[in-house]
Amino acid sequence: MADIDQLAQALQKINTGEISGGEARRILENIDPVDLSLAEQRLIEQGTLPHELRGLCAAHLAVLGSELEKIKVETGPGHPIHTLVSEHDDILSFLDQLEEVQGRLTGLSAYDPSNKDFETLKYLAGELVEAEKHHAREEDVLFPEMERRGITGPPRIMRLEHDDLRPNKRHLLELAEQVPNLDYEEFKRDLKKTAEFIIFNMRDHIFKENTILYPAALKAIPEPEVWERLKAEADAIGYCCFTPGYLSEEKKGGSTEKMQVIKLGDLPITTSPRGPRIRRVLEEPAVAITNVLLEPGQELPAHKTPVDVVFYVHEGRGSIIIGDQSATVAAGDLVFSPKNIPHGLLAARDSSLSVLVIKTPNPTAKN
Numbered sequence: 510m511a512d513i514d515q516l517a518q519a520l521q522k523i524n525t526g527e528i529s530g531g532e533a534r535r536i537l538e539n540i541d542p543v544d545l546s547l548a549e550q551r552l553i554e555q556g557t558l559p560h561e562l563r564g565l566c567a568a569h570l571a572v573l574g575s576e577l578e579k580i581k582v583e584t585g586p587g588h589p590i591h592t593l594v595s596e597h598d599d600i601l602s603f604l605d606q607l608e609e610v611q612g613r614l615t616g617l618s619a620y621d622p623s624n625k626d627f628e629t630l631k632y633l634a635g636e637l638v639e640a641e642k643h644h645a646r647e648e649d650v651l652f653p654e655m656e657r658r659g660i661t662g663p664p665r666i667m668r669l670e671h672d673d674l675r676p677n678k679r680h681l682l683e684l685a686e687q688v689p690n691l692d693y694e695e696f697k698r699d700l701k702k703t704a705e706f707i708i709f710n711m712r713d714h715i716f717k718e719n720t721i722l723y724p725a726a727l728k729a730i731p732e733p734e735v736w737e738r739l740k741a742e743a744d745a746i747g748y749c750c751f752t753p754g755y756l757s758e759e760k761k762g763g764s765t766e767k768m769q770v771i772k773l774g775d776l777p778i779t780t781s782p783r784g785p786r787i788r789r790v791l792e793e794p795a796v797a798i799t800n801v802l803l804e805p806g807q808e809l810p811a812h813k814t815p816v817d818v819v820f821y822v823h824e825g826r827g828s829i830i831i832g833d834q835s836a837t838v839a840a841g842d843l844v845f846s847p848k849n850i851p852h853g854l855l856a857a858r859d860s861s862l863s864v865l866v867i868k869t870p871n872p873t874a875k876n
């Protein structure tokens with residue numbers, strides 16, 4: 510095991526930006542995920558507030574992103590692990606939003622029923638409580654199968670973490686519902702403590718599952734027919750309201766014939782492993798649509814995609830780079846990129862850029 514104190518010092522420097530870019534990436538890539546969790550915990554013991562580790566979380570995710578994409582491609586939509594990883598993406602976006610709302614609400618001096626943040630808090634707490642079905646599929650379907658095959662340590666720790674998180678999530682929802690009747694100063698203290706506990710521990714929990722538990726499960730359970738059985742057991746437990754539609758039971762068998770009206774503005778915004786903010790618009794076997802939102806001057810670094818991609822510029826101005834060619838684009842423009850050629854996006858210095866990235870077929874779908 511690495512020296513946790515040394516590691517904690519390095520992480521502190523990455524978090525503050527003293528170490529960045531390639532060097533930060535190299536350090537993070539070489540850290541064992543368990544050591545990483547321990548070092549983070551050490552920083553918190555030494556007085557770093559959980560929300561101050563955000564820079565680190567973004568750095569983790571950048572390293573993690575390609576590994577997770579690999580898991581999604583290997584498993585494909587409908588596979589129990591693919592569903593769990595996709596649900597984690599949504600839970601992480603709820604945590605980002607909770608962090609922002611908590612900050613704003615603790616900045617107020619009194620309860621204000623016209624402030625929409627109170628409704629948002631209720632909605633987010635409700636979604637986190639709803640994630641219980643995700644944990645139940647892990648505890649009742651995935652973990653027992655891993656335990657039968659001799660992997661007992663990680664599932665036990667994950668169960669304990671679920672147990673720690675559960676009452677806190679319920680308490681958050683209670684706070685959100687009861688705020689009109691509470692002393693506001695007391696509400697703020699309780700909200701800060703509860704939200705920070707959930708945000709830090711749930712991010713850490715998800716990180717461990719994505720990097721340790723799920724890869725271990727895929728290795729320990731090689732038989733496709735066993736995953737079929739686990740899928741049926743997971744279906745019986747049910748899915749969360751935020752589970753991507755095509756993965757859930759209701760959408761099996763013909764629901765793709767149903768009309769779907771998607772309002773971009775209503776979709777949650779998450780941070781992509783590559784850096785920019787994104788909205789997951791549509792995931793079907795034949796097509797995957799993502800809305801990439803770049804701030805002025807921000808770029809989506811060049812990367813390859815194993816399928817053809819159409820970029821539709823929804824708002825703003827910038828450049829689209831395909832291979833060694835670059836074009837200036839504005840709202841209404843459409844650019845086609847053949848598969849396996851590096852492509853990237855860059856917002857103009859004085860304009861944000863919103864692009865719909867349409868991949869066809871969906872590269873994470875199995876045919």
Ligand SMILES: [Fe+2]
Binds near residue numbers: 644647667671714
């Ligand atoms: Fe879990």
Ligand SMILES: [Fe+2]
Binds near residue numbers: 718
């Ligand atoms: Fe999970």
